[in-house]
Amino acid sequence: MQISNFPVLQMHKSQTAMRASQKDFESAVNQMKLLTKDPGNEMKLKLYALYKQATEGPCNMPKPGMLDLISKAKWDAWSALGSLPKETAKQNYVELVSSLSSSASSSQGKPDADSKQPGYETLVVTSENGITKIMLNRPTKKNAITTQMYQEIMLALEAAAKDDSAITVLTGNGDYYCSGNDLNNFTDIPPGGVEEKAKNSAILLRDFVGCFIDFPKPLIAVVNGPAVGISVTLLGLFDIVYASDRATFHTPFSHLGQSPEGCSSYMFPKIMGSAKAAEMLIFGKKLTAREACAQGLVTEVFPDSTFQKEVWTRLKAYSKLPPNAMRISKQLIRNVEKEKLHAINSEESSVLQGRWLSDECTNAIMNFLSRKAKL
Numbered sequence: 001m002q003i004s005n006f007p008v009l010q011m012h013k014s015q016t017a018m019r020a021s022q023k024d025f026e027s028a029v030n031q032m033k034l035l036t037k038d039p040g041n042e043m044k045l046k047l048y049a050l051y052k053q054a055t056e057g058p059c060n061m062p063k064p065g066m067l068d069l070i071s072k073a074k075w076d077a078w079s080a081l082g083s084l085p086k087e088t089a090k091q092n093y094v095e096l097v098s099s100l101s102s103s104a105s106s107s108q109g110k111p112d113a114d115s116k117q118p119g120y121e122t123l124v125v126t127s128e129n130g131i132t133k134i135m136l137n138r139p140t141k142k143n144a145i146t147t148q149m150y151q152e153i154m155l156a157l158e159a160a161a162k163d164d165s166a167i168t169v170l171t172g173n174g175d176y177y178c179s180g181n182d183l184n185n186f187t188d189i190p191p192g193g194v195e196e197k198a199k200n201s202a203i204l205l206r207d208f209v210g211c212f213i214d215f216p217k218p219l220i221a222v223v224n225g226p227a228v229g230i231s232v233t234l235l236g237l238f239d240i241v242y243a244s245d246r247a248t249f250h251t252p253f254s255h256l257g258q259s260p261e262g263c264s265s266y267m268f269p270k271i272m273g274s275a276k277a278a279e280m281l282i283f284g285k286k287l288t289a290r291e292a293c294a295q296g297l298v299t300e301v302f303p304d305s306t307f308q309k310e311v312w313t314r315l316k317a318y319s320k321l322p323p324n325a326m327r328i329s330k331q332l333i334r335n336v337e338k339e340k341l342h343a344i345n346s347e348e349s350s351v352l353q354g355r356w357l358s359d360e361c362t363n364a365i366m367n368f369l370s371r372k373a374k375l
């Protein structure tokens with residue numbers, strides 16, 4: 001059996017405690033696609049059977065021949081569920097995947113002080129001096145975010161939320177902070193076609209942004225260079241944004257036939273006023289670091305030559321403040337709007353699902369991929 005047929009899920013315990021919604025189920029199925037560790041054949045069969053029961057009901061397929069071992073094992077597992085109702089199968093599927101997810105994140109473990117955490121291919125995650133640093137690590141691709149990278153960032157945030165560090169930092173390796181969504185993500189079309197791709201991407205986006213909305217500790221962006229697309233829009237959900245004076249902030253959504261995400265349709269007008277937000281989000285105006293700071297999106301700008309030294313000195317001092325007090329203060333500031341932000345996130349994701357199917361978006365992506373257009 002292919003591991004890719006049994007992708008892993010990141011699901012919050014609170015979601016699984018209640019009855020699994022269709023969204024939870026779809027989210028589980030979508031996120032399971034990026035399993036990096038084989039959960040073993042027994043688990044894969046259980047997941048397969050629950051998935052089939054949840055989507056098709058009781059097994060009424062003819063029994064495969066004895067020599068077709070894999071099909072027979074799958075058929076046996078599905079048939080063994082008898083007349084289990086679809087809703088219960090869905091719930092069991094979500095819970096099973098959630099338990100896989102918890103063991104995956106606990107196996108990533110509590111980060112050792114002063115150590116690089118294993119298990120990430122697209123990130124370098126370290127925990128040192130009370131600071132967990134999540135560094136995007138595709139410098140040759142300007143840290144464009146692949147599907148795998150979205151998943152790894154979610155895992156890293158979930159682990160950071162639980163570890164001993166006082167603050168969490170997101171930054172980029174190389175000359176860019178991040179060039180946004182990797183446009184090649186759109187070329188990996190599943191058997192269900194572009195509609196399924198758009199639907200899966202919307203679920204991934206919603207879950208990804210949701211992790212930032214819910215992140216419980218002070219979250220700091222160290223913007224080491226230009227930032228594009230989703231890496232800019234998310235900044236409204238950070239508690240501090242430090243930028244090198246080399247950084248720029250660009251959200252070319254209209255150019256790409258797309259629309260804002262990361263709760264920026266709400267946070268940007270709130271932060272900088274609707275006129276300035278419109279210039280960025282509708283017209284794709286690129287801001288310098290100093291402009292972004294003047295508009296409240298960036299906390300402070302540092303000269304590039306001393307950026308790393310000054311920022312890390314500052315962060316090391318902050319990381320020694322009482323962690324619980326910082327956490328509680330953050331939550332007081334942020335929790336008031338959590339529900340609203342989740343609703344905005346869902347709406348933005350669903351609007352984007354439609355945009356991804358539009359000619360405007362398809363043409364823009366084709367242009368980039370065929371190298372006719374750059375930002």
Ligand SMILES: CCCC/C=C/CC(=O)SCCNC(=O)CCNC(=O)[C@H](O)C(C)(C)COP(=O)(O)OP(=O)(O)OC[C@H]1O[C@@H](n2cnc3c(N)ncnc32)[C@H](O)[C@@H]1OP(=O)(O)O
Nearest residue numbers: 140141142144179180181182183184201205229230374375
């Ligand atoms: C779950 C889905 C959520 C979706 C939500 C998000 C929306 C967004 O984020 S929209 C923003 C998408 N980003 C872009 O449109 C940026 C596209 N990239 C560029 O315009 C340029 O690459 C850039 C201006 C960033 C840098 O230009 P250069 O300095 O000239 O470098 P190169 O273009 O040569 O880049 C080097 C290398 O990296 C690849 N690259 C860079 N960015 C991306 C990207 N976003 N997606 C895919 N690939 C990217 C670029 O193609 C080059 O690759 P090679 O040619 O193979 O070397």
